[in-house]
Amino acid sequence: MSAPIPRKTMPRLDESLLTPMPPxxxxxxxxxxxxxxxxxxxRFDEGxxxxxxxxxxxxxxxxLDGYIRVMRITPTGEQxxxxxxxxxxxxGIAQALGRTTYPATSVTASEAIVxxxxxxxxxxxxxxxxxxxxxTYKTVGQRIGEMNTRIVExxxxxVEQRVANSLLRLINQTGRKVENGIEIDFPITRQxxxxxxxxxxxxxxxLLSAWEKQGVVASRRKRITVTDPxxxxxxxxxxxxxxx
Amino acid sequence: MSAPIPRKTMPRLDESLLTPMPPxxxxxxxxxxxxxxxxxxxRFDEGxxxxxxxxxxxxxxxxLDGYIRVMRITPTGEQxxxxxxxxxxxxGIAQALGRTTYPATSVTASEAIVxxxxxxxxxxxxxxxxxxxxxTYKTVGQRIGEMNTRIVExxxxxVEQRVANSLLRLINQTGRKVENGIEIDFPITRQxxxxxxxxxxxxxxxLLSAWEKQGVVASRRKRITVTDPxxxxxxxxxxxxxxx
DNA sequence: CGCGAAGTTTGCGCCAGAGCAAAAAACCAC
DNA sequence: GTGGTTTTTTGCTCTGGCGCAAACTTCGCG
Numbered sequence: 001m002s003a004p005i006p007r008k009t010m011p012r013l014d015e016s017l018l019t020p021m022p023p024x025x026x027x028x029x030x031x032x033x034x035x036x037x038x039x040x041x042x043r044f045d046e047g048x049x050x051x052x053x054x055x056x057x058x059x060x061x062x063x064l065d066g067y068i069r070v071m072r073i074t075p076t077g078e079q080x081x082x083x084x085x086x087x088x089x090x091x092g093i094a095q096a097l098g099r100t101t102y103p104a105t106s107v108t109a110s111e112a113i114v115x116x117x118x119x120x121x122x123x124x125x126x127x128x129x130x131x132x133x134x135x136t137y138k139t140v141g142q143r144i145g146e147m148n149t150r151i152v153e154x155x156x157x158x159v160e161q162r163v164a165n166s167l168l169r170l171i172n173q174t175g176r177k178v179e180n181g182i183e184i185d186f187p188i189t190r191q192x193x194x195x196x197x198x199x200x201x202x203x204x205x206x207l208l209s210a211w212e213k214q215g216v217v218a219s220r221r222k223r224i225t226v227t228d229p230x231x232x233x234x235x236x237x238x239x240x241x242x243x244x
Numbered sequence: 245m246s247a248p249i250p251r252k253t254m255p256r257l258d259e260s261l262l263t264p265m266p267p268x269x270x271x272x273x274x275x276x277x278x279x280x281x282x283x284x285x286x287r288f289d290e291g292x293x294x295x296x297x298x299x300x301x302x303x304x305x306x307x308l309d310g311y312i313r314v315m316r317i318t319p320t321g322e323q324x325x326x327x328x329x330x331x332x333x334x335x336g337i338a339q340a341l342g343r344t345t346y347p348a349t350s351v352t353a354s355e356a357i358v359x360x361x362x363x364x365x366x367x368x369x370x371x372x373x374x375x376x377x378x379x380t381y382k383t384v385g386q387r388i389g390e391m392n393t394r395i396v397e398x399x400x401x402x403v404e405q406r407v408a409n410s411l412l413r414l415i416n417q418t419g420r421k422v423e424n425g426i427e428i429d430f431p432i433t434r435q436x437x438x439x440x441x442x443x444x445x446x447x448x449x450x451l452l453s454a455w456e457k458q459g460v461v462a463s464r465r466k467r468i469t470v471t472d473p474x475x476x477x478x479x480x481x482x483x484x485x486x487x488x
Numbered sequence: 489c490g491c492g493a494a495g496t497t498t499g500c501g502c503c504a505g506a507g508c509a510a511a512a513a514a515c516c517a518c
Numbered sequence: 519g520t521g522g523t524t525t526t527t528t529g530c531t532c533t534g535g536c537g538c539a540a541a542c543t544t545c546g547c548g
Binding site: 189190191201202205206209219221 | 494495498
Binding site for chain 1: 316318320322324326338340341342343347348378379381382384385387388389391392394395396398399400439442
């Protein structure tokens with residue numbers, strides 16, 4: 001049986017919270033305490049929207065613990081997952097890119113602890129704290145790179161390669177070492193994976209089954225462990241024979 | 245017969261060049277002259293790379309005239325067009341996002357006139373010229389939005405809708421009013437369009453033929469004119485019967 | 489422990505659109 | 519004009535993976 005996942009506890013707001021986070025890492029303790037004094041902290045259950053696409057961008061956030069899923073919903077109700085945000089990153093920073101509304105919906109992919117500040121403090125932080133802006137834009141640059149890669153993948157790769165790619169990205173960003181391999185550190189369904197790779201939950205299920213037979217992954221309900229990452233790399237390069 | 249397209253002439257470097265361009269629009273003439281003094285200007289033929297993916301990001305650019313196509317090339321040699329940049333925008337601004345190499349290749353989609361500065365001036369411009377940074381990041385924000393939309397489209401729409409969408413985007417961004425409709429303002433092949441929509445030139449050709457029969461578009465070699473934009477909107481919403 | 493809900497697996501038929509091939513048309517340089 | 523190259527069109531075949539349906543498994547909860 002799986003060990004029950006302990007409920008995330010509300011952290012005390014002290015400066016050790018933010019010190020490891022890149023946008024704040026160069027600051028003095030005193031400055032971090034100032035920033036914390038202005039923040040609100042909240043715990044979210046899994047699957048809850050922190051903010052929704054189109055809503056006025058009134059706050060920006062930092063993810064202290066857990067995972068955030070950035071998604072868009074089409075007029076016909078289909079969901080597309082754009083990316084996952086690991087803890088330690090800012091999100092909802094629409095303001096920094098000159099937007100007045102959020103361009104996508106942010107949903108917790110696991111339980112999560114989130115700090116939030118009113119958007120009007122953004123310019124203040126940028127002006128006041130050295131490196132804050134540049135570190136943030138570095139993150140933005142990374143996300144652009146990821147999106148670009150996504151586009152190229154979707155344009156040129158087969159479903160099997162796309163799913164393999166997504167799995168690898170997930171274990172790189174959010175992988176946790178476990179007994180028999182590396183497990184994705186938050187609950188994820190076949191449906192989720194299909195929304196990340198532009199396919200259907202049926203096809204994802206078939207692929208995972210096939211891979212499981214080959215010993216590449218092990219999975220249970222809402223959990224996926226990659227047991228043979230190297231093999232998965234071959235698959236996503238198209239260097240392994242198709243698994244169906 | 246098509247009127248021969250006049251060769252773009254090398255502009256004189258005076259401040260009227262940059263005044264209409266957003267990142268510089270709030271500056272005084274004196275400041276703009278400073279900026280121009282530091283720039284090099286070059287004319288590119290159609291289909292020439294301004295910089296290539298992976299190369300060290302040594303310069304950043306502004307497109308004065310013409311169109312730039314941002315693309316990536318996969319290990320297997322397939323090309324994917326990420327977006328088109330219209331004149332008046334900065335590009336190759338990897339530095340601003342904390343990157344030391346260019347994340348994609350920029351190729352001229354038409355003849356083009358391009359200003360370039362050494363990257364070390366970037367921080368100087370940001371520090372020295374008010375609004376320069378924020379206007380730039382606004383552009384970045386727009387491009388992120390576009391990429392996001394692209395991802396959603398590719399994930400949820402049929403080929404016909406994607407191509408229709410791309411055409412609409414092109415005539416919005418780069419359309420030129422002509423006698424019988426709106427023409428895309430630079431030479432574009434079926435192949436190009438297929439690389440923008442993750443399909444094949446064959447499928448694009450079939451679609452354009454069908455649309456031409458219905459009076460939605462008119463096309464000749466490397467030129468596409470949309471004669472019935474409203475109809476095209478219906479098609480990309482999936483509200484018109486499939487054209488095949 | 490038993491029930492219902494949520495998530496997963498699997499089978500089967502079908503079709504959008506890719507892949508291949510070949511011809512036609514448009515354009516260019518000389 | 520002529521010859522050669524690039525781009526476009528069109529026909530045909532074949533298949534990856536979607537859509538639908540139904541059974542099965544796992545989990546949470548009273």
